[in-house]
Amino acid sequence: MLLINKRFNVFSGLLALALMASVTAHAEQTPAGDAAHGAKLAYTCLGCHGIADYRNAYPAYRVPKIGGQHADYMVAALAEYRSGARVHPTMRAQASSMTVQDSRDIAAHFATQTPVASQGKSVGVLPAAAQACAACHGSDGVGILPEYPTLAGQQVDYIEQALRAYRKGTRQNAIMAGFAATLQDSDIHAVAVYFSNQSPALWVPHATH
């Protein structure tokens, strides 16, 4: 409830600002991502994200699938690697090598080819530990807002790694720190398997040329 109210306040604040701006001048819009430019920039990313089951060296877990992921979430995730709110040296270097607009372009590229859209059907029985998660990530693993990551089809060991990182604080996120803290290791495995099995699923992008 608190989150929804907060979000509502932010939205109404933004709306008020946008209205003011459009009265005094042309409202400046947030530039959207240029997917064609993003496709060119994304080439280096495919060295890891474009190889099925490619693994992070240490600790060993599969690199996340980013094909079809929500663009807004990806832009936020890249900003978190850049700021150090997510600790991962390679991704920090990658994220630091681009402008914010570049990250929007890349995210638009990965999101637009075959976006993962909810079909309102879930696979299997939602584990008890995942009841709360579905409010944001969907019972079919498709994030209900563009800022919420889609988990459907994501690698099991990557989801587990991410949840442990939120629990430990090596990924800092106010929302997820609270939810991850409620999970035992066995819960982490159960929710990761459940979300990984959902379909339509995130996919491994391949070079298009």
Ligand code: HEC
């Ligand atoms: C050397 C391998 C490598 C390269 C190259 C690479 N990544 Fe990553 N990426 C990873 C790994 C490993 C993770 C998981 C890090 C973690 O545990 O937080 C990751 C995480 C991400 C995430 C977070 C995904 C999520 O679901 O939260 C995004 C977004 C991302 N990478 C985008 C990119 C983009 C865009 C590029 C190219 C500019 C890129 N990556 C290049 C290995 C790589």
Ligand code: HEC
């Ligand atoms: C109130 C909304 C909300 C709820 C409820 C919620 N999450 Fe999240 N979740 C988020 C947001 C926002 C992020 C992105 C955080 C960030 O930027 O690191 C996220 C990130 C994640 C990630 C990382 C995804 C990736 O691609 O790296 C996983 C895994 C995850 N959540 C699993 C869960 C699980 C399991 C639960 C239930 C125990 C849960 N979430 C509950 C909003 C939520």
